[in-house]
Amino acid sequence: MPTEIHSPRKAPLLKGATLVLALLIQWTLAAADWPQWQGPDRDGVWTESGILTSFPATGPALKWKVPVGMGYSSPVVQEGRLFLTDVVAAQPIIHERTLCLSARSGKRIWMTQHDATPPEWFFSPAQLRGPGATPILHGGRVYGLSMFSVLKCLDARTGTVLWKRDLVAEYQLPPSSLDASPLIDNNLLILSIGGRPGAGVVALDLSTGREVWRALSESATWSSPVIISAGGTRQLIVWMRESVTSLNPTTGAVYWREPTVSGGSPGFSAVSMPVLRGDRLLISGLMFQLDQTKPAGKVLWPDTPSGTRRILSDTSTPLFRDDFIYSPRSGGTFVCLEAETGRERWQTNAITGLRRGASVHFIPNGSSLFLYTDRGDLIRAELTPSGYRELDRAHLIDPTSPLFEDKFAWSAPSMANRNLFVRNDQELRCYSMAGNSRPSRRESKR
Secondary structure (H helix, E strand, O other), rough: OOOOOOOOOHHHHHHHHHHHHHHHHHHHHHOOOEEOOOOOOOOOOOOOOOOOOOOOOOOOOEEEEEEEEOOOOEEEOOOOEEEEEEEEEOEEEEEEEEEEEEEEOOEEEEEEEEEEOOHHHHHHOOOOOOOOOEEEEOOOOEEEEEEOOOEEEEEEEOOOOOEEHHHHHHHOOOOOOOOOOEEEEOEEEEEEEEEEEEEEEOOOOOOOOEEEEEEOOEEEEEOOOOEEEEOEEEEEEEEEEOOOEEEOOOOOOOOEEEEOOOOOOOOOOOOOOOEEEOEEEEEEEEEEEEOOOOOOOOEOOOOOOOHHHHHHOOOOOOOOOOOEEEOHHHOEEEEEOOOOOOOEEEEEEEOOOOHHHHOOOEEEEEEEEEEEEOOOOOEEEEEEEEEEEEEEEEEEEEEEEEEEEEEOOOOEEEEOOOOOEEEEEEEEEEOOEEEEOOOOOHHOOO
């Protein structure tokens, strides 16, 4: 990344202008990266300009594709490099890998591999899968969780292992994947792991992996933690199986807690993340009113402690826009809800096809909105309180993950440098999303 622009003229005015320009270039390049789950601000918003406002007749152009192994984790991109975790199974062994590729070409730069011998049940068709947690990039390092919960810190340039922790052994975890993606706050790596004793959430020192604090005697979901500012306080929000809890991100101290969001069901897991809008915090189908004078929250709706009533979708993070919420339900119907009451405004099956377990990843980009579905489709659409209007649709990748006698593409897309990256259990694809001025196929017919 450029840090200085050289000029043969050394006039002070030019020096000042050069410095400003260099800083602007640095900021622009940094803004084009996608260094963690759901992007720079962990909210799925794509801030780059110059993105497609209509799809070509054949859809976005495929730039490259490469074979990869199994996994639900998303790629992350920084300074022209793409990082991805996967699993390649060769019974009785699995190869847990971290790949570093050129984001421009897909060419491999380096790969690290850890071989494990899982229980025999892992190789059954219903259980065979790869890692779910998306790596995070920071300070020239890659922090990632393997399929069997080995946490590694790697040198992003070379792939050298700088430190690692076996979370299963250290925190008495079951031998299965941790799917909540890690979060970095200052010098802490924060993970929702459901460990024992009292290690539902842990914070580790970024440099060494040493534990700094632990909190909560609760089981983890697949929901990734976020940090919000409310009540004059920075709060770490975690969705565990037994509660939604607000913690002090520096110490792990509990600010407030709402129990039984999922009913504590041992079979329950959810991907949906907390979404903050003003003084409202939405977590799946549970709306909180946050206190603006202190770190505290109370349930606004629904007016029941039932876990099933408080779940809107366990596979999607809702879009909270203005005074309305857009999301698939767990049963497959896509709905619009009033944010004030939770009352349903409208529903449609056009996006999700009424598929149980259906997921949608929302990608706001300027005045445009993209939806990426578990069918591997990218949709450009308008969502308003009046209804759903589809503008473009393109099929990007085939669904390969089996569930309910169906197949899904559950990995969230990643966006960087006007490209969109998608994966399934077989390949990783890069599509150009650089803008054009042509009308879409549907708009040209009107």
